[in-house]
Amino acid sequence: MNSTAGKPVSHSKTTITELMIPSYANFGGKIHGGILLSLIDKVAYACASKHAGTYCVTVSIDNVEFLQPVEVGELVSLKASVNYVGRSSLIIGIKVISENVKLGSVKHTNTSYVTMVAKGEDERPTPVPPLIVETKDEIRRFVEALKRKELKLSFNEKMDETKDKLDINLAMDILKGQRCIVNLEV
Numbered sequence: 001m002n003s004t005a006g007k008p009v010s011h012s013k014t015t016i017t018e019l020m021i022p023s024y025a026n027f028g029g030k031i032h033g034g035i036l037l038s039l040i041d042k043v044a045y046a047c048a049s050k051h052a053g054t055y056c057v058t059v060s061i062d063n064v065e066f067l068q069p070v071e072v073g074e075l076v077s078l079k080a081s082v083n084y085v086g087r088s089s090l091i092i093g094i095k096v097i098s099e100n101v102k103l104g105s106v107k108h109t110n111t112s113y114v115t116m117v118a119k120g121e122d123e124r125p126t127p128v129p130p131l132i133v134e135t136k137d138e139i140r141r142f143v144e145a146l147k148r149k150e151l152k153l154s155f156n157e158k159m160d161e162t163k164d165k166l167d168i169n170l171a172m173d174i175l176k177g178q179r180c181i182v183n184l185e186v
C-alpha cells in the first residue's frame, strides 16, 4: 500500500458491541475493569490496523477512568476512530457506553486514548498513511491528541526531574502528615 496516500477517518471507524455475561463479573457483581480494558485494546487494534494496513502493537492506554460501573446483562459498545497519526504511531480515541436494553438507559463509562505503532514485516515501526480529516470534530480531535502528547511529554520530564531530586530526607519530609507508617531499619 502507498503510505503517502491518505485515508479518511471514516475508513477505519470501528464499533464492537459485547454482552456482559456473568463470568465477566467480580465478587461485587460488577464487570471487571480488566474485561473492559481487553475490549478497549481489541477495538483499538481493529481500528489502527484498518488505517495502517499492517500489524500494530499497543504502546499505551491513557485516561482509563471508569466513571460508572457496568452490570451483568448490559450491552457494552466501544466506538473507535483514529484521532491522530504520526510517522508510525496512531492514537485511537475510544468511547465506551453501556446499555440496559430493558430499562432503555445508556451510560458513558469512559473515553480512552490508545497509542498504537504500526510494524512492518521486519518487526520495525513502519510509516502509516496520513489521516484525512473531513469534519470540525475530526480536526479538533487531531489537535487535542497533539496537545495531549505534548502535555504527556512535559509531565514525564517533570516526573523524571522530581525523581532525580528525591532523597531520603526529602521523602521523610513529604511523608509527614501522610497515612504512612515508616518502619525503616537504620
Ligand SMILES: CC(C)(COP(=O)(O)OP(=O)(O)OC[C@H]1O[C@@H](n2cnc3c(N)ncnc32)[C@H](O)[C@@H]1OP(=O)(O)O)[C@@H](O)C(=O)NCCC(=O)NCCS
Binding pocket: 057, 058, 059, 060, 085, 086, 087, 088, 089, 090, 115, 117, 125
Ligand atoms: C513501541 C515500539 C514499537 C517503539 O519502538 P522504537 O524502536 O522505540 O521505535 P521509534 O523510536 O521509531 O518509535 C516509533 C513510534 O512510536 C512512538 N513511541 C515510542 N514510544 C512511545 C511511548 N512511550 N508513547 C507514545 N509513543 C511512543 C514514537 O513517538 C514513534 O512515533 P512516530 O513514528 O509516529 O513518530 C517498541 O517499544 C515496542 O515494540 N514495544 C512493545 C509493544 C508491544 O509489544 N505491545 C504489546 C503489549 S505486550
